[in-house]
Amino acid sequence: MYCKHCGKELADEALMCPDCGTPTGVALFFLFIAGCIIASGAL
Numbered sequence: 001m002y003c004k005h006c007g008k009e010l011a012d013e014a015l016m017c018p019d020c021g022t023p024t025g026v027a028l029f030f031l032f033i034a035g036c037i038i039a040s041g042a043l
């Protein structure tokens, strides 16, 4: 995949761009899931 911010090519499993630090879709997905878990009171 490519960084949405700077366009650098990243590994598919990369959580963020090493160049500019922008979180990838993978990182945003995990943040979204974590938010849902916390919001549901499961923790």
Ligand SMILES: [Zn+2]
Binding pocket: 003, 004, 005, 006, 007, 008, 017, 018, 019, 020, 021, 022
């Ligand atoms: Zn970048």
